[in-house]
Structure formats: C-alpha cells, structure tokens
Amino acid sequence: MEINRIQTNDIPQIIKNRKSRDAIQYDGIDDRVKTIVQAIRQDGDKAVKHYIHQLDGVHLTNYIVTQAEIAEAYHSVSEDMIEVLNEAxxxxxxxxxxxxxxxxxxxxAQGVWLGQQVTPIERVGVYVPGGKAAYPSTVLMNIMPAVVAGVSDIIVTTPVQADGTINPMTLVAADLAGASQILKVGGAHGVATLAYGTETVQAVDKIVGPGNAYVARAKKYVFGDVGIDMIAGPSEVCVIADETAEPAYVAADLIAQAEHDELASAVAVTTSESIASAIQLEVEAQMKQRDRQAILQESIQQQGGIYVVSDLETAMKFVNAWAPEHLELQIAEPFEWLPHVKHAGAIFLGHYTPEPLGDYFAGPNHTLPTNGTAKFSSPLGVYDFMKKSSVIYYTENALNQVRHQVERFADEEGLDGHRESVRIRFND
Amino acid sequence: MEINRIQTNDIPQIIKNRKSRDAIQYDGIDDRVKTIVQAIRQDGDKAVKHYIHQLDGVHLTNYIVTQAEIAEAYHSVSEDMIEVLNEAxxxxxxxxxxxxxxxxxxxxAQGVWLGQQVTPIERVGVYVPGGKAAYPSTVLMNIMPAVVAGVSDIIVTTPVQADGTINPMTLVAADLAGASQILKVGGAHGVATLAYGTETVQAVDKIVGPGNAYVARAKKYVFGDVGIDMIAGPSEVCVIADETAEPAYVAADLIAQAEHDELASAVAVTTSESIASAIQLEVEAQMKQRDRQAILQESIQQQGGIYVVSDLETAMKFVNAWAPEHLELQIAEPFEWLPHVKHAGAIFLGHYTPEPLGDYFAGPNHTLPTNGTAKFSSPLGVYDFMKKSSVIYYTENALNQVRHQVERFADEEGLDGHRESVRIRFND
Structure with a gap:
C-alpha cells in the first residue's frame, strides 16, 4: 500500500483517478436487459419462467416461495444466529x-391553510443478491425501513439456486424482517417481474436493493415507471487518522473494506508520517492472516492508498472532494470535526467505532451512496418508502385577497384558462 | 366530454387506458442524446458551442449570461410583475x-451515540424550458427550494433564442429567486453541460427542472453520475365533485388544466348525475371563450372525462388507483376526506382553491409527480436539495457489549476481516 504526501491542490487529480474506475461500457448489458424486460412486460409468467430456466438453469412451475419452505428454513438456521438477527x-x-x-x-387568520401529507408507498420490491453466500444483513437493511414506513406489501426477490431452493438464511432474515412475499427470480428478470407484474405477482411501486450489473442496469431501465433507490457501486472506506490513531485498528478497518471485492476502495488519510508508516506495516502483516487473499491483494494494491496531509483541514478537503461511502474519524476530537464533513454516506466517530459495526448491528442503514454520490444522495432510509402530498385550502376571502396576483401571473404566462379558473369564482 | 357511470371494478381498466398514453418509443431520441452527451463530456466547450450552433442556430462565443444582460432584462419587465414575482x-x-x-x-447511557447529519447539496443545475413563452413560475418553483436548502451554487440553463438572448422574464425570475449563474444552453446539450462540466462551467451534483423529450431522456441518461429530480409527463387534474360542487368552477378548473397541452388530462369524478351533466355543459360553453382552442379540443376530447360514481368512497378508490398530479376536492367536507387520499401530488381542498392558485402563488411546489408516479414520489421540495449522513459513535465499553454479536454476523457472512476489525480492538 503506497504512501503519498499530498497537498490541497493534489486532491482533484486523486479524486478524478478514482472516478475513472467506473467508466464501464454497458451497451451489451443494456441491450440484453431491454430484451428481458420487454419480454416479461409482454408475456408475464411465461417469460419469467423462460428466463429462470435459461439463466438460472432451473425449471420452476411456481416461483413464489411457500410457507412450508419458510418454515423449513427456520430449521436450518441456528438459534443463536436467529437471536443475533432479532437483536440487529x-x-x-x-x-x-x-x-x-x-x-x-x-x-x-386570513384563511390560508397549507400542509404536507406524508404517506407510505404501498408496494415495494426488495432485490436480494444470490450467490453462494447469504447476506442476511442486506435483507434486514432493505426491508426494515419499509416496515417502519408502513409499506403494506414488501416483495423480496432473489435468484433461485440450482436445486430450486433459496438460501435458508435469506428466507429467515426476510421473514423476520417482515417480507410479505418472496420470489425466486434473480437478475434483470427479477427486476422486470417486480416492475411490471405478471399474472401471479402484482407490480410494485418502487424497487430497492443491490445487485450485479444486470440488476443495476435493469433498475435504471425501469426507473420512471417505478421508483428505484440509488445504483450502488463498489464499496469504499476513507479513514482519517491523527497521531492518536491506533495503526492496527486503522489497518484492520481498511482490510475489512477491501475484502468485499477487487474494486472495493480502502484509503487512509493521516496527519502523521509515523502513523502512515505504521498503518502500511500493519496492513501488510494483517493481510497475510485473512481468508480472502486474492481479493485483498487486488483491492489493496489497486484501489488502496495512504495519504499524508499537513493538517485535518486538508484531510476534510479530501473527504468532501471524494464524498466517501464510509468515513471513519479515528482522531482525538471526532465530534469537533463532524460539522466539517459535508459529504459522506455514514460517519464513524472515534477509535471504537469500526465500520463493520455499522454494516451489521448499530442500526443506521448500510445501504449507502458510493462513488461520490453522497454529494447528492442519502443512506437508504424510511424517507425512501414514504412520499408527500402538498395540501392547500383557501377560504373564499383568502382567495379574494390574492386573486389579482394570480390573474396577473396567468396573463404573463399566456394562459387565459388559468386566469378564468380564479375569476369565475367571483363572477365580476 | 363524455360522461361514464362507473363502479369500483371498472377503475383498473380506466387507469390502464390512461397509462398506455405514455408507451412512447424513445430509441431514436436516446441514440441522439447519447451522442450529444458523450461529445460534450469529451470535448467540453467546443462541443457545447457546436450543438448550440447546430440545434439552436446561433453562434455564441460566450454562453454564460452576463451581469449586463441581467440588468437590461429588469428594464423590460414591468414593475407590477416584479412585485407579483416577489410576493409569490x-x-x-x-x-x-x-x-x-x-x-x-x-x-x-451505555455509550451509544447515533445521529443523522443533514447537509445541503453544493451545486445544483436547474433546467428551464425555452420557447416563445416564458414560465417565470417554473423558474421560481425550481430555484427557491434549493435556496431554502442552502445550496451554494444554483446554475440555471435555458435554450438561447435565435437572436442570441434569453427571454428577459426568465432572467429576472431566475435572478430574483437566487440563481448564481445562467447558461444559454438548452436541450440535451444543456443537461450534459450541467452534468459533466466544461472548461468554463463546473459540473453540478444534481439537475432538476422540466423539459422536452430530449431533456427528459438526457436526464435519465446522466442519472447516477449526478442526481436528478423526477421525469415529468403531461399535466393532469382530477376533480372530485359532490352535490355541493359548483359546475362552472369544476369546468373552469378542468379547462385550466387541459389548456397546457394536447396530452394534458382533465377528469372529473362526481357522485351526482345532475352535476355531471352540468359540468359537461359548462365545459362546452366555457371552452369556446378560451384562447387555446386547438389544444383544448384535443385534450378535452382525447384525455378528458366525467365519471359518475355511487359515493365518495368509490371516488377515493379512483383517486388512489390513478395517483393524480393534481387533485381537487370540491366537496362539502374536504378535510374529512383528506386522510382517504393515499396518492396525489398536490391536493386542493374546497370550492375556493382552484389549481392555478397552486401553480403560481400559494407556496407549495408546482413541480409534481405525474402519470401515477405520486405512488412513489413527492413534489419537488427542500428534501430534494439536501442529503443525509448517518453518524455512529460507540465508546469502548459500548462496543465491548455487542462485539460478539457483530463477530457472529461476520462469521455468518464469511468475512473474517469484518470480524477482525472488531476483535483487534480487544486484543484477546
């Protein structure tokens, strides 16, 4: 892991290099996604089953998980893990x-009544990635905000395994969190099933949850017909360390981030040369003891870095230029520096708040804006599952007070019907 | 305008017919948008000026509006209109x-501190449509929430006119509302300029504002690299009228909506046969007196309708199945029925709250979700210009209390680096 001494004016180029990570061409994927989505939109269940067969290699006559399957799943999950899931x-x-x-x-008192009515979305789809490992934390983090919002129907969809089943841990987590229905449909076909519905599944209003490139592009494709959450990129952490930081902790947190995948990005920014060197040594030493050697080698070498800056002001400039998904402030006075953070998905304060605590357990959502999108978006939250209606009530007298202003505006915009809708109420 | 007597089970088909309005194919537009956006992303100002020349027919050496141009614009706008703008x-x-x-x-008391930090987006782009008419209300409605949010830089972009200028009313409204910079770049090239920046304009973090199909598709194309607001469709109103409704008011409000464009949709739902007939007659009579005959004929005939239902419960089912952009409750007890409205962009209560009051003046935003998207989205608001960061702080003791649960979770997901980042802090 390289150490670089940087100044404020080096920051834009570092961020630019990071951003170029994602200049991927999606054209081939987009064409395929469009074909799949349009087929399901037109042919419904028949097309869903066709793609499950073609892409997941399974013949399913029913792709909705049954109550019996859920009950069975509880038998294969250990009781202590269920307890941990419930606590989380x-x-x-x-x-x-x-x-x-x-x-x-x-x-x-003039008779003007203005309001904002907040209501839950009615039907939400949650995409849960498949693969060999189950990620129960993702299931909880995507379902629970919808439950709190008051969403009536929460439809989970996840890729079916080769034997026609779903990972039991996924089923248990979804059931515990409050899923109404679970579908065995992954990929772009899963997104299409949620977005447009079929003979057996009613369409949802919004789709959330992470997935591979097909899922991400399918979500972007259906966006507008349904709502979607953000489109997540590779995971990132930026650790700010002053001279009070413990290099072993910093290194462990960088590695925890880097182990996610080869494109994951783990960066430390420190005000101390000696801390920088110590972090470097610790990363090398600790890495050797971890399971995911190949991934770590790649992500630490290619995406990782240690930057030495002159002071915490400069470190904050780095943070705000990047807008990292996860930010750790392993510094003496984290609460004092918190207001300097303008853009970050989640902020972990002090020496005893490692990022995995937030991934699993603390409570705030772990679905966070990546790749600089924290400049304009937020963690997944209850606000993603509710929406607002403006409410306006004017008495006759209140309308009379402002009628000429409204009519003037309508004249300016050349809309005489707008003018008339006010004027007619006073019949002069 | 046709009158139809309907029951609850007729509603899904009516809504489905409405939705099919927008089954437009964008393929040709999407290819063109992609070419324009990629050219500007690569060649910056040179490409921007090329497209201004090619698409707007003007040679511009500078596409940023000068202070002198803004000062001049104030001279061409009447003082009473400036007063109305300020009041709005x-x-x-x-x-x-x-x-x-x-x-x-x-x-x-266990040493767990959790928070949510709310911060403004830093740079926002506002697209303002051009054309012969100026829509100062759109300018105010898109800029003001950003100003209230505390956005530092608000960049307005709008198509240049054939003589190289911008409509003075647009300039004055933008300046009054608080724009930081105004660009003379319309269409997909305007969106690309905002999204990726050039040598003379810094990229923004989010783009809002309505526009034609090129603007809408360009916004969808750049979504993810920057944030965008909703993609707006044709405007709509649904007026619920009981026997206390004044048919002339209902008709005037339907016409005010229909005059926007040929695809605008104006629908009344009433519990009274006689009110239905009276609305029908009033629409016919009032339409003849309006300026925009051709548009009204088309939108009232093709998109309009009067539905007679047995009771207000059924009317509310219609509303919630449609999720109209604008909803008027011209009924005796609008506040009693308000909680029954689950999905609508803006709700206008009573007999003296015509929709144009909200377009221009009352205060709530007039940028609203159309085409059923009120089921999952909200009016443009301050929340569109702010974002959240989760904040987590655990003391050593607090982390110690939950460390085994976090480690258990990490084991379950097969991430030993996650486990280690907690364990290392206790060194056992």
Missing part, C-alpha cells in the same frame, strides 16, 4: 423509527 | 422553509 433488527428498527416524518400543516 | 417568491419560501430538516442525534 431491533436496533435497525429503533434508528429508523426516528427518521419517520409526520404530516404537518400551518394556517393563518 | 415569499410565499414559496415560507412554505418550503417548513420542509427543512435538521440534524438529530440520540444517545444512551
């Missing part, structure tokens, strides 16, 4: 409950 | 100020 669920629920907005109104 | 602006500001969220935290 409670923490996630508590944090997200604080995000829940309520309707409000304001009124004045 | 104040109402918009007051309403939107109530949407502003603040950061919060919660802490417990």
């Amino acid at each position: 669920n409670a923490n996630i629920k508590n944090y997200h409950a604080k995000q829940k907005e309520t309707s409000w109104y304001s009124a004045d | 602006n104040a109402n918009i500001k007051n309403y939107h100020a109530k949407q502003k969220e603040t950061s919060w935290y919660s802490a417990d």
Whole structure:
C-alpha cells in the first residue's frame, strides 16, 4: 500500500483517478436487459419462467416461495444466529423509527391553510443478491425501513439456486424482517417481474436493493415507471487518522473494506508520517492472516492508498472532494470535526467505532451512496418508502385577497384558462 | 366530454387506458442524446458551442449570461410583475422553509451515540424550458427550494433564442429567486453541460427542472453520475365533485388544466348525475371563450372525462388507483376526506382553491409527480436539495457489549476481516 504526501491542490487529480474506475461500457448489458424486460412486460409468467430456466438453469412451475419452505428454513438456521438477527433488527428498527416524518400543516387568520401529507408507498420490491453466500444483513437493511414506513406489501426477490431452493438464511432474515412475499427470480428478470407484474405477482411501486450489473442496469431501465433507490457501486472506506490513531485498528478497518471485492476502495488519510508508516506495516502483516487473499491483494494494491496531509483541514478537503461511502474519524476530537464533513454516506466517530459495526448491528442503514454520490444522495432510509402530498385550502376571502396576483401571473404566462379558473369564482 | 357511470371494478381498466398514453418509443431520441452527451463530456466547450450552433442556430462565443444582460432584462419587465414575482417568491419560501430538516442525534447511557447529519447539496443545475413563452413560475418553483436548502451554487440553463438572448422574464425570475449563474444552453446539450462540466462551467451534483423529450431522456441518461429530480409527463387534474360542487368552477378548473397541452388530462369524478351533466355543459360553453382552442379540443376530447360514481368512497378508490398530479376536492367536507387520499401530488381542498392558485402563488411546489408516479414520489421540495449522513459513535465499553454479536454476523457472512476489525480492538 503506497504512501503519498499530498497537498490541497493534489486532491482533484486523486479524486478524478478514482472516478475513472467506473467508466464501464454497458451497451451489451443494456441491450440484453431491454430484451428481458420487454419480454416479461409482454408475456408475464411465461417469460419469467423462460428466463429462470435459461439463466438460472432451473425449471420452476411456481416461483413464489411457500410457507412450508419458510418454515423449513427456520430449521436450518441456528438459534443463536436467529437471536443475533432479532437483536440487529431491533436496533435497525429503533434508528429508523426516528427518521419517520409526520404530516404537518400551518394556517393563518386570513384563511390560508397549507400542509404536507406524508404517506407510505404501498408496494415495494426488495432485490436480494444470490450467490453462494447469504447476506442476511442486506435483507434486514432493505426491508426494515419499509416496515417502519408502513409499506403494506414488501416483495423480496432473489435468484433461485440450482436445486430450486433459496438460501435458508435469506428466507429467515426476510421473514423476520417482515417480507410479505418472496420470489425466486434473480437478475434483470427479477427486476422486470417486480416492475411490471405478471399474472401471479402484482407490480410494485418502487424497487430497492443491490445487485450485479444486470440488476443495476435493469433498475435504471425501469426507473420512471417505478421508483428505484440509488445504483450502488463498489464499496469504499476513507479513514482519517491523527497521531492518536491506533495503526492496527486503522489497518484492520481498511482490510475489512477491501475484502468485499477487487474494486472495493480502502484509503487512509493521516496527519502523521509515523502513523502512515505504521498503518502500511500493519496492513501488510494483517493481510497475510485473512481468508480472502486474492481479493485483498487486488483491492489493496489497486484501489488502496495512504495519504499524508499537513493538517485535518486538508484531510476534510479530501473527504468532501471524494464524498466517501464510509468515513471513519479515528482522531482525538471526532465530534469537533463532524460539522466539517459535508459529504459522506455514514460517519464513524472515534477509535471504537469500526465500520463493520455499522454494516451489521448499530442500526443506521448500510445501504449507502458510493462513488461520490453522497454529494447528492442519502443512506437508504424510511424517507425512501414514504412520499408527500402538498395540501392547500383557501377560504373564499383568502382567495379574494390574492386573486389579482394570480390573474396577473396567468396573463404573463399566456394562459387565459388559468386566469378564468380564479375569476369565475367571483363572477365580476 | 363524455360522461361514464362507473363502479369500483371498472377503475383498473380506466387507469390502464390512461397509462398506455405514455408507451412512447424513445430509441431514436436516446441514440441522439447519447451522442450529444458523450461529445460534450469529451470535448467540453467546443462541443457545447457546436450543438448550440447546430440545434439552436446561433453562434455564441460566450454562453454564460452576463451581469449586463441581467440588468437590461429588469428594464423590460414591468414593475407590477416584479412585485407579483416577489410576493409569490415569499410565499414559496415560507412554505418550503417548513420542509427543512435538521440534524438529530440520540444517545444512551451505555455509550451509544447515533445521529443523522443533514447537509445541503453544493451545486445544483436547474433546467428551464425555452420557447416563445416564458414560465417565470417554473423558474421560481425550481430555484427557491434549493435556496431554502442552502445550496451554494444554483446554475440555471435555458435554450438561447435565435437572436442570441434569453427571454428577459426568465432572467429576472431566475435572478430574483437566487440563481448564481445562467447558461444559454438548452436541450440535451444543456443537461450534459450541467452534468459533466466544461472548461468554463463546473459540473453540478444534481439537475432538476422540466423539459422536452430530449431533456427528459438526457436526464435519465446522466442519472447516477449526478442526481436528478423526477421525469415529468403531461399535466393532469382530477376533480372530485359532490352535490355541493359548483359546475362552472369544476369546468373552469378542468379547462385550466387541459389548456397546457394536447396530452394534458382533465377528469372529473362526481357522485351526482345532475352535476355531471352540468359540468359537461359548462365545459362546452366555457371552452369556446378560451384562447387555446386547438389544444383544448384535443385534450378535452382525447384525455378528458366525467365519471359518475355511487359515493365518495368509490371516488377515493379512483383517486388512489390513478395517483393524480393534481387533485381537487370540491366537496362539502374536504378535510374529512383528506386522510382517504393515499396518492396525489398536490391536493386542493374546497370550492375556493382552484389549481392555478397552486401553480403560481400559494407556496407549495408546482413541480409534481405525474402519470401515477405520486405512488412513489413527492413534489419537488427542500428534501430534494439536501442529503443525509448517518453518524455512529460507540465508546469502548459500548462496543465491548455487542462485539460478539457483530463477530457472529461476520462469521455468518464469511468475512473474517469484518470480524477482525472488531476483535483487534480487544486484543484477546
């Protein structure tokens, strides 16, 4: 892991190099996605089953998970893990409950009543990636905010395994969190099934959850017909370390991030030369003891880095230029520096708040904006599962007070029907 | 305008017919958009000026509006209109100020501190459509929520006119509302300029504002690299009228909606046969007196309709199946029925709250979800210009309390680096 001494004016180029990571061409994928989505939109279940057979290699007569399958799944998950899932669920629920907005109104003596009505989305689809490993944390983090929001129907979809089943851990986590229905449909065909519905599954209003390139491009394709959450890129951490940081902790947190995949990015920014060297040594030493050697070698070498800066002001400039998904402040005064952070998905303060604590357990969502999108987007939250309606009520008198202004505006925009809709109420 | 008597089970088909309005093929447009966006992303200003010349027919050496041009624009706008703009602006500001969220935290005695930090987006682009008419209300409605959010840089872009200028009303409205910079770049090239920046314009983080099909598809294309607001379709109103409704008011409001464009949709749902007939007659009579005959004929005939239902419960089912952009409740007890509305962009209560009041003046935003997207999205608001960061702080003791649960989770997901980042802090 290279150490670079940098100044403020080096930052834009570093960020630019990072951004060029994702200049991937999706043309081939996009064509395929379009074919799949259009087929399912037109032919429904027949097309869904066709793609499950073609792409997942399984013949399914029914792609909806049965109650019996869920009950069976509980038998294959250990009791202590169910306890941990329940505890995590409670923490996630508590944090997200604080995000829940309520309707409000304001009124004045002139007879003007204005409000904002906040209501849950009715039907939501949650995409859960498949593969050999199950990621129950992803299941909880995507379902629970919808539950807190008051969503009536939460439809989970996930790729079917070669034997026609779903990983039991995924089923248990989905059931515990509050899924209404679970489908065995992965990939772009899973997204299409949720977006447009079929004879057996009603379309949803919004789709959330991570997935591979086919899932991501399918979500972008159906966006507009349904809502979607963000399109997530590779995971990232930026650790800010001052001279009080413990290099072994910093290194462990960098490795925890880098082990996700080859494109994951783990970067430390420190005000101390000696801490930088110590982090470098610790990363080398600790890496050797980890399971995922190949992934770590690749991501630490290609995407990792240690930057030495003159002070924490410069470190903050780095943070705000990058807008990292995860930010750790392993510094003496993290609360003092918190207000300097303008853009980051999640911020971990102090020496005892490692990022994996947030991945699994603390409560805040682990679905976070990546690749600089924290400049304009937020962690997945209850607000993603609710929406607002403006409400306006004017009394006759209140409308009379402002009618000429409204009519003037309508004249300016050349819309006489707009003018008339006000004027007619006073019949002069 | 046809009258149809309908029952609950007729509603899905009516909504389905409405939805098929928008089954437009964008393939040709998408290819063109891609070419334009990629050219500007690669060649910057040179490509921007090329497309301004090719598509707008103007040679511009500088496409940024100067202070002198803004000062001149104020001379061509009448003082009374500036006063109306300022008054509307104040109402918009007051309403939107109530949407502003603040950061919060919660802490417990175990040493767990959790929070949500709310910060403004830094740079926002606002697309303002061009054409012969100026729509100052659109300018105010798109800029003001960004101003209230605390966005530092608000870059407006709008198509240049054949003489190289911008409509003065647009300039004045943008300046009054708080634009930082105004560009003379319309269409997909305007969106690309905002999204990726050039030698003279820095890229923005998010783009909002309505536009034609090229603008809409360009926004969808750049989505992910920057944030975007919703993609708006043709405007719509649904008026619910009981026996207390005044048919002339209902008709005027339907016409005000229909005059926007040929695809605009104006529908009344009433519990009264006689009110239905009276609305029909009023629409015929009033239409003849309006300016935009051709548009009205088309939109009223093709997209309009009057539906008679047995009761207000059924009317509400219609509303919630459609999720209309604008909903008027011209009924005796609008506040009693308000909680029954699950999905609508903006809701206008009572007999003296015509929709154009909300277009221009009342304060709530007039950029609203169309075509059923109110099922999953909200009016443009301050929340579109702010984003959240989760904040987590655990003391050593607090982490120690939960470390085994986090480690258990990491084991389950097969990530030993995640486990180690917790374990190493206790060195056992």
